[in-house]
Amino acid sequence: MFIRIAAGSARRPLSLVLLAALSPLGVLAQAPAGSEAAPGQAPAARPAPATVGAPAPGTLRTVTLQEALSLAARQGPDVAAARAQAAVAAAGVRRAWTAWQPEVTLGAQFVHSSAEAQLDLGSFIGLVAGVFNLIPANPQLVPDPITLSARNSRYATAQISQPLFTPAGVFLLGPAKAGAEAAQLGALEAREQVLLAVARTYLGLQGISQMMDAAREAESVALQREGEAKAQLDVGMTVEAALLRAQSETAQARVQLAQLSGQYAQLLALLGALVGEPVQPAPLEDSGLRWDIPSEDQGPWEDTYAVRSAALVVKAHEGKVTYDRFSWLPSVMAQARGMYNSNSGFTGENLTYELSVAASLPLYDRGQRYAALAEDRARLEQAKAQYESARARAQANWVAAKANLRAAEAALAQAESQAQLAARVQQQVAGAFKAGMSTSLEMSDADTRRFLAASAAAQARATLEIRRVELAGAAGRIAASLEQAEQAAEQ
Structure with missing residues (x-):
């Protein structure tokens, strides 16, 4: 049984993992060598496989979905890296302010001369x-x-330079602030994507856990069928093919359980990497976390961090183009300098000072201003195109997430209906088999369909929760929903 994944699912490894877990049991029809018991012999007791590579039970901290998201937002390494990158951009604002800040220097010198x-x-x-x-x-x-110069002379100079007007101080401060705000929004977008990955991984683990429960139930039913086939074979009521079929079903269930165990261990390690510490999900239950999803009339994709960051990048490049146009303006600077000379010289004083106002007008700088203007104009056009692309992608993500949510709701309703029907059919066939009105082949088919329906329902429930998180992420509201939940818990 296969379930179609919507467009854009290349970045959803959890859904692919869940799909791989639900491969048809017919693929696993061949049991490992030596798994079949010889006719007339009791089936050997074989323990269920443990979770491959998983830590021992009780060694991991059990967290709810809300706690996992809070840990990732607070200490996740990817979130920390994004915040550090935003801090680097924020330092650019301080660098822009240096165009207006004074420069103070102090120098001293001691000179010894032979004469x-x-x-x-x-x-x-x-x-x-x-x-x-x-x-x-x-x-x-x-x-x-x-x-004029003694054998031992001492000199000292103190100088302060204060810009009175500079084109960089007038026109580059605004672009620096816009760039810092864009970087901050970019860090929030990175946090949003990390939280989305945490939610997908967490819900995927819960879905695999449900499928493992279904696989364990299938294994127990298969063992029961083996016992029944052995008893009937002993009294001559069936043939060896029935026992062989029951043993094959047991092997299939155990192989499926082993595969699910390996996938669970893989996703568990991924969850720990995203959160920043080894954790495991709590049993499936209503976490109480409600996703803040605005209505489509509000155009929620326009309010995502990625779109807002792209808009600020356009604003920053517009400011740089404006600076390039007016960088020919003169720069005016006031300077004060105080000097100490141990040799009084012609002035007869050891301490003197100077005050000056200087202006410089760049007439031609080898064409660098024109080259910078052309380059910044090209970057501005690129930023505008990226902004429009970000808006289009954000809207497409919203439309796709909303459609996927509706499809997941319908798939869950169908899967639960099929699971209930398969359970009833299994009970009916089991009763008919005991009354001698059905064959072991019909019983095997009913068991297989029951397991597949239960696994599909488990995947559908996990997929529905993932689709809800993706819709909140398409609106940039995962972190906001988490903050609202934390505030409600505090109150």
Whole structure:
């Protein structure tokens, strides 16, 4: 028995796993070598296979669906990575603010020279007077020697530069904020996808658990049929083919149970990886978690994190194009600088300062501005196309999820009806077989149909719950539904 998967199910490994678990028993008709008991011998007692690779019972923490989603949202490694990526983008806003922030520098220097440098005007005047045989009229006016560079000199400089106007500070702050918001929404979209994967895995595990119960019931029925066939063979009421058929059905049920056990262990490991710690699902019951699904009239796909993030990316690229158009504007900067020199020099002071206002106008920068403008325009067109694509995909996901939900509801109703009918038919055939009015072949067919119907009903129930989660995910409301449930629990 096969169940059709709707479009877009390539990203739904859980549904494929469930489908693989429901392969027709006819494929497994051949039992392993040595599984058939020899005619006239009692069937050997064979224990049911345990879960392959699964931890021992009781070693894992049992959580409900709501608890699993809360753990994934709080400590899931994929969610943590998305948040870190959003934090990197948020740092870009601080980088954009640096265009308006001052720059303060402080420098110091110590210089040792083998000989000091001095300006001695008295020696120069004496030299000139001796050459021309002149006597200075006022020698007291001759200044003392001026030290330009002593043997040990100390210098210090403190400088502060404050931008008064810059094109980057005016036009790039808005795009940086839009980019940071887009990254934050992208992280929320990643969280939404992780929560969707957790819900699919969790519900898939519960579905496989129900199918394992059906396989165990099929095994017990098959063992009962073996016993009945053995008793009838001993009294000569049947032939060896009936015993062989019963043993084959037992082998088929055990092979099916082993396959389901392996799939359960695989999904259990996947759930632990998504949640961030080893956990196991609770028994199937109503978790009380209600998905917040808006009406289609509200256009819920427009409010998804992916669409909102794509819109902000367009806004960020528009801001970059605007900056490229006005990057030719001048930059104005005010600067204050204070200096210390252990040599007083010509000024006669050790401490001095300077104040200045500078403006720079880029006339031509080798064409880099025009190249950046062309590149950013192309990126803007790309962002617009991606935004429209995101809207179309979001709407398609919503339509597909809603259609899949309706199909799953109809499939569940049909599967439950078939399971009830198969159970009644099995009871009727069993009663007729005991009265000698039906054959062992009819009994085998009724048992097989009962198991297939029970397995299909188990898969249909799990699929319906998964479709409901997918519809909430198509509206971007999984995390919101979880928050509402947590708030209701606190109240």
